[in-house]
Amino acid sequence: MTGFIDIATVWAFIIAFAVFVYVVMDGFDLGLGILFPLFPNKTDRDVIMNSVAPVWDGNETWLVLGGGGMMAAFPLAYAVLMPALYTPMVAMLIGLIFRGVAFEFRWRTTQSKRNRWDVAFAGGSLLATLAQGIALGAILQGVHVEGRQYAGGWWDWLTPFSILTGLALAVGYALLGATWLVLKTEGELRDKAYRLSWFLLFAMLGAIGAVSVATPFLHVQYTQRWFSWPNIILTAPVPIAVAAVTAMLLRSLANKQDHQPFFLSLALFALSYAGLGISMYPYIVPQSITIWQAASPPNSQIFMLFGVAVLVPLILGYTAWAYWVFRGKVRPESGYH
Amino acid sequence: MFEGLDAVVLARAQFAFTMSFHIVFPAFSIGLASFLAVLEALWLWTGREVFINLFNYWLKIFAVAFGMGVVSGIVMSYQFGTNWSAFSDKTGPVIGPLMAYEVLTAFFLEAGFLGVMLFGLERVGHKLHFFATLMVAIGTLISAFWILSANSWMQTPAGYAVNAEGQFVPAEWLKAIINPSFPYRLVHMVLAAYLTTALVVGAVGAFHLQRDQHLPGPRVMFSMAMWMATLVAPIQILAGDQHGLNTLEHQPVKVMAMEGHYKSHPDGAPLLLFGLPDQAAGRVKYVIEVPKLSSLILKHSLDAPLAGLDTVPRENWPPVPIIFWSFRIMVGMGLLMMGLGLLSLWARWQGTLHRSRLLHIFAMAMGPAGFIAVLAGWITTETGRQPFTVYGLLRTAESASPLAPPAVASSLIAFVIVYFAVFSTGVIYILRMMATPPHHGEQGPRGDTPARAAGITPAAGVAVRGSV
Numbered sequence: 176m177t178g179f180i181d182i183a184t185v186w187a188f189i190i191a192f193a194v195f196v197y198v199v200m201d202g203f204d205l206g207l208g209i210l211f212p213l214f215p216n217k218t219d220r221d222v223i224m225n226s227v228a229p230v231w232d233g234n235e236t237w238l239v240l241g242g243g244g245m246m247a248a249f250p251l252a253y254a255v256l257m258p259a260l261y262t263p264m265v266a267m268l269i270g271l272i273f274r275g276v277a278f279e280f281r282w283r284t285t286q287s288k289r290n291r292w293d294v295a296f297a298g299g300s301l302l303a304t305l306a307q308g309i310a311l312g313a314i315l316q317g318v319h320v321e322g323r324q325y326a327g328g329w330w331d332w333l334t335p336f337s338i339l340t341g342l343a344l345a346v347g348y349a350l351l352g353a354t355w356l357v358l359k360t361e362g363e364l365r366d367k368a369y370r371l372s373w374f375l376l377f378a379m380l381g382a383i384g385a386v387s388v389a390t391p392f393l394h395v396q397y398t399q400r401w402f403s404w405p406n407i408i409l410t411a412p413v414p415i416a417v418a419a420v421t422a423m424l425l426r427s428l429a430n431k432q433d434h435q436p437f438f439l440s441l442a443l444f445a446l447s448y449a450g451l452g453i454s455m456y457p458y459i460v461p462q463s464i465t466i467w468q469a470a471s472p473p474n475s476q477i478f479m480l481f482g483v484a485v486l487v488p489l490i491l492g493y494t495a496w497a498y499w500v501f502r503g504k505v506r507p508e509s510g511y512h
Numbered sequence: 513m514f515e516g517l518d519a520v521v522l523a524r525a526q527f528a529f530t531m532s533f534h535i536v537f538p539a540f541s542i543g544l545a546s547f548l549a550v551l552e553a554l555w556l557w558t559g560r561e562v563f564i565n566l567f568n569y570w571l572k573i574f575a576v577a578f579g580m581g582v583v584s585g586i587v588m589s590y591q592f593g594t595n596w597s598a599f600s601d602k603t604g605p606v607i608g609p610l611m612a613y614e615v616l617t618a619f620f621l622e623a624g625f626l627g628v629m630l631f632g633l634e635r636v637g638h639k640l641h642f643f644a645t646l647m648v649a650i651g652t653l654i655s656a657f658w659i660l661s662a663n664s665w666m667q668t669p670a671g672y673a674v675n676a677e678g679q680f681v682p683a684e685w686l687k688a689i690i691n692p693s694f695p696y697r698l699v700h701m702v703l704a705a706y707l708t709t710a711l712v713v714g715a716v717g718a719f720h721l722q723r724d725q726h727l728p729g730p731r732v733m734f735s736m737a738m739w740m741a742t743l744v745a746p747i748q749i750l751a752g753d754q755h756g757l758n759t760l761e762h763q764p765v766k767v768m769a770m771e772g773h774y775k776s777h778p779d780g781a782p783l784l785l786f787g788l789p790d791q792a793a794g795r796v797k798y799v800i801e802v803p804k805l806s807s808l809i810l811k812h813s814l815d816a817p818l819a820g821l822d823t824v825p826r827e828n829w830p831p832v833p834i835i836f837w838s839f840r841i842m843v844g845m846g847l848l849m850m851g852l853g854l855l856s857l858w859a860r861w862q863g864t865l866h867r868s869r870l871l872h873i874f875a876m877a878m879g880p881a882g883f884i885a886v887l888a889g890w891i892t893t894e895t896g897r898q899p900f901t902v903y904g905l906l907r908t909a910e911s912a913s914p915l916a917p918p919a920v921a922s923s924l925i926a927f928v929i930v931y932f933a934v935f936s937t938g939v940i941y942i943l944r945m946m947a948t949p950p951h952h953g954e955q956g957p958r959g960d961t962p963a964r965a966a967g968i969t970p971a972a973g974v975a976v977r978g979s980v
Contacts, residue, residue, distance in 0.1 A: 188565040197959065219932025226626070228631065229626075230627055232579075232582055233623035233626075233627070235586065236620050238586065240612070240615045240616070242593070243608065243612045243614075244608075244612050244615070246608040246612075247609045248612075250602075250608060253600050253601075254597035254598065257590065257594045258594060261919055261923070264594050265927075268590060269926060269927075269930050272934055275581060275583035279579045279957075280938065283945070322603075323601055324597065324598070326914065329918075444580075471604055471608065471681070472605055474605075474683075474685075479612050479613070482613055484615065490620040494624050500628055500636055501573070
């Protein structure tokens, strides 16, 4: 039976890893969409789009792995959470449709109408981000479960807390987008991205603070997890690390070191994500269903583990290669104007 | 509008609607990815400019179609959870891993190499670029493998056990993956994708040959497409026949619905060519039939008995009128495809392939035939599985999420509006690109001014880097 417990924990980490890679990779390209209205210049927009056009599809595939992997490894959790998050999920899917097709459509329409797909890209990105953040908040606050099914209504997810997490994620993705532009562009576009990064960093810190303060009020278990002795020895390094990364991020923005802000922002995300993990473990549906209760049988999880062990390193390898092929600063295309 | 409809019916409508839109794109992009790989290989091998022009021409169309396939596919992967949570809980341990393998082996492969395929020709060199194209093409086929395995398991479940929680759990993976209907369905669907693409390519070629029969690009693509129709359409009819016999063995009720056999025929069943199935009365009205032919096709004997729906409890009947008609539409399309292939072979032999007006009009009319056949075929097999999601084991009514009807109705309305707005626009963009013939110095997806599709011809040879 211990083997069974181990494999479920392994799978919890795999799903968490997939979702985190998704946040890392799609976060910045959704963030670009959120920032799009602030860059009305057509040349800037072309550069922004082209900085992610070769990789966005791969970025979103991690979302499919997160969802598909959860259905396979933790079918009960998938079956409970998806109906509980019904409206945010549908909104996210619709947002992803609009922004996804915009990558090609905006080049295929006539000049005068191009803005329509720019609006779709920006609106779709914002909608998908808010929906993801709201879903996160709704999971943290817990859902009503009876037997093996969700037993709440289709608006239960809507609370001040979930709105807060929705906005927080939008701020965070926008920070990733702005620092990505710092990394990938030059000239006035980069300078503007620097200014935005400053503002968004402070907004993000505010958001992290607000969510951190609000979370313990959701369930007493979260408070105990973070503040009771001896847990606090293990949890205290998280806020300390956040402070350290923030200091480094501020310095890299001040010194205009193009390569650093994006990766330091990702570190900030990683720490926030670790904080979420600390709060949730070992529940996959907080306070209702643990990873062991939700796990599919070992036969299913082991079968997939072979695939993950062999294929994920391979996937990370060729994905890195694709980023490498399109490395460096993106320049405006000469043939367009 | 939705009063009196329950959440299950709405969820089924939503799945049918989003699936019908989605399947069109992969059916096209599976074939197109292979076609692009062949074009690039021919270019690398022969060095002829016409092949790289055709490659870039179809690559732009592929980019738009593939993007629509991706976003409509993400909807499908989450819809299992949102609308069919009971199904996901019960079947997740078996079909979840199949779909996870699809993501790991296919989606990442396609997505990882798509960027290089679309924008990387000048960055990575010809050979590595061809490798990327090949990976995308192979990825589409691997994707078909896993998703059709999962689908086939729902039709002909095998290699499973049922645990204390009522979940289907894997007992023998190989039997679950290679379940009885899977090999037939895989062959039938991949051939369908190739035919669908060939018919679209052929129609575009014919359209441009109508105006100028000397255009090199359209000549080559029309010829390639017609070879495909000539060779693959008969093979597909054979594969379909084998698939049908497999269905008769494992899902006889589906075949009863396809044939319109409400009543059993102890000494030779007729083949109903046309008729109006009346589900309530349990009979087919205004029948035109060929006596004993159904028994000959299905049992290879004129007098072989065939059971009808009268041997099946009524609560297990699938909706016969839909299946009866969608099956006939699919078969009709298949026969027309074979007709086109034979006509083109005749024209080729006569030396009139590139100037036969009749052939070109026929080929243009057949442009959408593959899509129609694919949709009709899927409607036949999925509706024929009803009233079960896992055939004979899990009823559709017991598979849905515990949602209030207004929730499902609202999302259905939202998807309908968004799909029509977004995907019809995408199809218009694709048709616009198709309306211009491939030309000398054709550029890839970014080496082209966006206004080109509207008819403004860019100066050939403008040095434009890809998406840098």
